[in-house]
Amino acid sequence: MNTFTEENYLKAIYHGSAPGGSVSTNEIAAALNTRAASVTDMLKKLAEKKLINYTKYQGVTLTASGEKIALSIIRKHRLWEYFLVEKLNFKWDEVHDVAEELEHISSKELVDRLDDFMGNPKYDPHGDPIPDRKGEFKAHQLKPISSLGVNEEGVISGVRDHSSSFLQYLEKTQLTIGKKIKVAEIHIYDHSVVIQSGDRRTHISREVANNLLIAL
Amino acid sequence: MNTFTEENYLKAIYHGSAPGGSVSTNEIAAALNTRAASVTDMLKKLAEKKLINYTKYQGVTLTASGEKIALSIIRKHRLWEYFLVEKLNFKWDEVHDVAEELEHISSKELVDRLDDFMGNPKYDPHGDPIPDRKGEFKAHQLKPISSLGVNEEGVISGVRDHSSSFLQYLEKTQLTIGKKIKVAEIHIYDHSVVIQSGDRRTHISREVANNLLIAL
DNA sequence: TTTATTTTTTAGACTAATCTAAATTTTTTA
DNA sequence: TAAAAAATTTAGATTAGTCTAAAAAATAAA
Ligand SMILES: [Mn+2]
Ligand SMILES: [Mn+2]
Ligand SMILES: [Mn+2]
Ligand SMILES: [Mn+2]
Numbered sequence: 103m104n105t106f107t108e109e110n111y112l113k114a115i116y117h118g119s120a121p122g123g124s125v126s127t128n129e130i131a132a133a134l135n136t137r138a139a140s141v142t143d144m145l146k147k148l149a150e151k152k153l154i155n156y157t158k159y160q161g162v163t164l165t166a167s168g169e170k171i172a173l174s175i176i177r178k179h180r181l182w183e184y185f186l187v188e189k190l191n192f193k194w195d196e197v198h199d200v201a202e203e204l205e206h207i208s209s210k211e212l213v214d215r216l217d218d219f220m221g222n223p224k225y226d227p228h229g230d231p232i233p234d235r236k237g238e239f240k241a242h243q244l245k246p247i248s249s250l251g252v253n254e255e256g257v258i259s260g261v262r263d264h265s266s267s268f269l270q271y272l273e274k275t276q277l278t279i280g281k282k283i284k285v286a287e288i289h290i291y292d293h294s295v296v297i298q299s300g301d302r303r304t305h306i307s308r309e310v311a312n313n314l315l316i317a318l
Numbered sequence: 319m320n321t322f323t324e325e326n327y328l329k330a331i332y333h334g335s336a337p338g339g340s341v342s343t344n345e346i347a348a349a350l351n352t353r354a355a356s357v358t359d360m361l362k363k364l365a366e367k368k369l370i371n372y373t374k375y376q377g378v379t380l381t382a383s384g385e386k387i388a389l390s391i392i393r394k395h396r397l398w399e400y401f402l403v404e405k406l407n408f409k410w411d412e413v414h415d416v417a418e419e420l421e422h423i424s425s426k427e428l429v430d431r432l433d434d435f436m437g438n439p440k441y442d443p444h445g446d447p448i449p450d451r452k453g454e455f456k457a458h459q460l461k462p463i464s465s466l467g468v469n470e471e472g473v474i475s476g477v478r479d480h481s482s483s484f485l486q487y488l489e490k491t492q493l494t495i496g497k498k499i500k501v502a503e504i505h506i507y508d509h510s511v512v513i514q515s516g517d518r519r520t521h522i523s524r525e526v527a528n529n530l531l532i533a534l
Numbered sequence: 535t536t537t538a539t540t541t542t543t544t545a546g547a548c549t550a551a552t553c554t555a556a557a558t559t560t561t562t563t564a
Numbered sequence: 565t566a567a568a569a570a571a572t573t574t575a576g577a578t579t580a581g582t583c584t585a586a587a588a589a590a591t592a593a594a
């Protein structure tokens with residue numbers, strides 16, 4: 103097995119990689135709140151274990167087995183988040199830190215049974231896809247509200263910013279996953295957007311419009 | 319917070335202490351599958367943190383705060399075991415190792431909600447009492463079947479040996495928690511016992527009779 | 535295409551947890 | 565109560581993960 107730390111590095115590399123691309127030492131250091139020198143040390147170890155492809159100064163990509171591990175961690179993270187929200191009544195902004203711990207519980211039997219217990223959910227509370235036991239998943243096709251024109255509609259299906267302050271803001275303004283919305287107005291001056299949802303109108307900033315994702 | 323290792327030491331000290339008594343370095347080493355020298359190092363650290371009372375060569379006891387932590391770990395362990403058996407359909411002999419990991423998840427909110435979700439159970443799948451959120455619990459008054467005389471009755475309420483081989487044996491012979499039993503015969507020669515449970519008779523060895531506990 | 539800046543790696547140290555082997559202390563036994 | 569045995573602690577190393585400071589490589593700018 104791998105240590106928690108190794109698992110966190112693999113996950114960070116997975117999340118930091120643009121499709122097909124590689125991740126830099128500094129990006130990993132930023133994601134894990136650590137120093138570049140520490141990252142270099144760990145990259146050597148992960149390369150030694152054949153979990154990443156690493157050549158000095160070139161950045162890294164995951165090998166097939168590294169990606170498999172990363173996906174299993176992400177599966178656990180998202181299933182536990184779903185459990186916390188759906189079964190234990192946590193709010194969607196309260197679950198991430200707990201899931202960061204739970205994702206390292208090793209038992210595969212446990213997550214698979216948890217998955218069945220909850221009816222094999224496909225998306226976590228933030229709209230992110232949950233890999234199945236084979237590591238497969240299909241992501242929603244998403245785009246930010248800021249890319250819509252006036253009168254275009256869609257269903258809120260994901261967030262680009264997972265911070266609890268953003269999630270709390272969305273909760274308060276009732277812009278949560280599953281809500282059907284329409285763009286009512288766009289202010290050219292500051293790119294802020296007025297959203298219509300049912301008979302409720304909400305004025306959101308450009309930043310919020312960039313971070314709120316709707317399904318096509 | 320404390321490391322997993324520190325938590326495991328505190329738990330071992332708690333479990334190793336006879337009521338009011340102290341635990342020896344070697345006992346802790348045996349319980350944790352480690353060496354006496356390692357234990358000594360850790361005892362110094364825990365004493366430094368005022369979680370144990372330690373004087374060289376004298377053995378250790380938990381301080382009030384050390385005991386509080388130990389009980390919170392035990393609470394988590396047993397609640398998770400209950401969850402695994404009652405909600406995820408694990409068998410009682412399969413849950414211990416998973417609970418050994420889950421008990422270190424730090425969120426107090428999580429265990430308290432889990433406790434409520436399950437209806438605040440008082441005993442875990444092996445009959446051990448689950449401390450409440452204040453660390454309080456009442457243990458069953460238990461005695462081994464081997465202490466009963468012929469025709470005495472009782473309800474199976476706990477085990478002294480938690481090994482999966484023993485639990486599997488009990489499962490197979492249907493001598494599980496909650497079963498009402500009566501001692502039908504005692505063989506003087508080897509102290510083996512014939513147990514009547516419903517219309518089923520089971521012949522168990524002295525060793526099994528010593529490790530199966532019934533409520534008074 | 536040199537020079538400056540940024541990124542990454544190496545060198546050397548530190549902490550937590552562990553180990554073996556040797557030294558102490560305590561307990562038993564004679 | 566003195567020698568032998570058992571338990572415990574100390575000494576000195578090791579591994580994982582981290583850090584700061586300095587060196588090296590890559591990239592950007594002049
Ligand atoms: Mn999360
Ligand atoms: Mn999520
Ligand atoms: Mn257990
Ligand atoms: Mn138990």
